Amino acid sequence: GAGVSQTPSNKVTEKGKYVELRCDPISGHTALYWYRQSLGQGPEFLIYFQGTGAADDSGLPNDRFFAVRPEGSVSTLKIQRTERGDSAVYLCASSQSGQGFDEQYFGPGTRLTVT
Amino acid sequence: AQSVTQLDSHVSVSEGTPVLLRCNYSSSYSPSLFWYVQHPNKGLQLLLKYTSAATLVKGINGFEAEFKKSETSFHLTKPSAHMSDAAEYFCVVSDIRGNEKLTFGTGTRLTIIP
Numbered sequence: 640g641a642g643v644s645q646t647p648s649n650k651v652t653e654k655g656k657y658v659e660l661r662c663d664p665i666s667g668h669t670a671l672y673w674y675r676q677s678l679g680q681g682p683e684f685l686i687y688f689q690g691t692g693a694a695d696d697s698g699l700p701n702d703r704f705f706a707v708r709p710e711g712s713v714s715t716l717k718i719q720r721t722e723r724g725d726s727a728v729y730l731c732a733s734s735q736s737g738q739g740f741d742e743q744y745f746g747p748g749t750r751l752t753v754t
Numbered sequence: 755a756q757s758v759t760q761l762d763s764h765v766s767v768s769e770g771t772p773v774l775l776r777c778n779y780s781s782s783y784s785p786s787l788f789w790y791v792q793h794p795n796k797g798l799q800l801l802l803k804y805t806s807a808a809t810l811v812k813g814i815n816g817f818e819a820e821f822k823k824s825e826t827s828f829h830l831t832k833p834s835a836h837m838s839d840a841a842e843y844f845c846v847v848s849d850i851r852g853n854e855k856l857t858f859g860t861g862t863r864l865t866i867i868p
Contacts, residue, residue, distance in 0.1 A: 642797075670854065681844050681858030682798070695855060730798070734854075743856060745790075745798040 641665070643746035645731050651752045652721055660716040660749045664733030671714050672743060673706055674730040682730055688714060721753045756781040758845045760859035768867045773817075773832040775862045777845030780826065787828045788846040788856070789819055798844070804828065815839070840866045 644663045652658050664671050670689055674682035684698040688708045696706075703721075708714040718725055728750050732743040761776040779785060789801040802813025809821040815838075819830045828845060845859040 672855065674856075674858075679861075681861050682856075684855040684857065687855055698855070732798075738854065741854075742800055742803065747797045 643731055643733055643744050645729075645746040645749050647749060648747065649750045649752075651754060653754055654721060654723060656721050658718050658721055658751065660718075660729050660751070662714045662716070662731030662733075662746060664712065664714070664731070665744055666712075668733035668735050668744075669711070670734045670736060670741070670743075671708060672732040672734075673714070673716050674732065676728045676730055676748070678727075685716070718751075721751075723753045726751055726753045756785065756847045756849055756857050758847050758857060758859040760845050760862050762862050763860065764863045764865070766865040766867055767835045769837055770834050773830070773835045773839065773864065775830040775843050775845075775864065777828045777830065777859060778826050779828060779845070779847045781847055781849055783849045786848045787819075787821060788848070789813065789817070789828075789830050790844045790846055790858075792842040792844065792861075794841070801830070801843075835864075835866050837866050837868065840864055 646661045672687050673685040676682040686706050687695040691708055691711045703719045706716045728748040730748045732745045734741040734743045757780045759778045767773055787804040790798045791801050792798050801817050802811045804811045804821045812818045817832045819828055821828055842861045842863050844861050846856045848856050
């Protein structure tokens, strides 16, 4: 079956611009996660959805970052007034139930470059 | 709070020799522990997971890890390295009690010498 997909695979934008990153989770998975991986680092948690609601957004670095999942399936991560420090690979993952022991399946990521 | 420490940023082994990637964890509750692998230009793939069942966990591609509570360790091993094992490996912790986010270590780059 289809895995987690993310679009675009690469995004180059100018400092100060607005960007949207999309994640399509595995069909039927209720939990969806966003992580950010900077060069040479492990992924860092951003936000976790259970269904349509954000169950934990403690990893969002500031109010320029926002994510939605309006129908409990596709999610969009939105970044306003991008800064060069936002450059990273943004990873999306989904799991069936969202329990801590449940496997999270990762997408290939979106590489964001802010010039 | 939960965290993991990967003790080596880079490990090099010869093909056919054993692999040991070290990981120590810190968790307020009973943890779930994972090892993920990331090949160049590919997504993260789960190698194995520990969820309070057997302390010796077997994963894919001949990898295994042992949960040692007294040492707060979860080291990854493989008896014989293969060229295809070259990749970045992440030790990961998740608290079972209502904290579903994964906390990743900084990664260990494994290089296989022919």
